[in-house]
Amino acid sequence: MADNKAKRGGADRALIAISEPYEVRYWSKKFKVTPAKLKYAVKKAGRSAKKVEAYIKLQKHKARDRALISTKEAYEVRYWSKKFKVTPAKLKAAVKAAGRSSKKVGAYIAASKKRARKTSAGRKKRR
Known part of the structure; x- marks a missing residue:
């Protein structure tokens, strides 16, 4: 999905267009994050859906890790x-x-x- 609705090929689906509200809704729901977090992830990782997904997973993992105590370290x-x-x-x-x-x-x-x-x-x- 990207801003040009005439182009619907694979390369177009792999990009996130933050300027389109329907895409923000779609990707926010898909990644289970708020639209604000999605926009921030796109700003940090780029428009590629794979990179944004990896960035969001990493952030969730880091947040979960901060709340745990490791006695080995x-x-x-x-x-x-x-x-x-x-x-x-x-x-x-x-x-x-x-x-x-x-x-x-x-x-x-x-x-x-x-x-x-x-x-x-x-x-x-x-x-």
């Missing part, structure tokens, strides 16, 4: 330990217990800190 352990204000050993234990999702690990660490505060407060009252 030392730089990630340092980063997440600093972010959650825990030791690397506690971070690794939290990842093992809660899974690789940064949101779940954050919630697990917050809950364990809360439990630790409660038990230490209970000990102080007994003394």
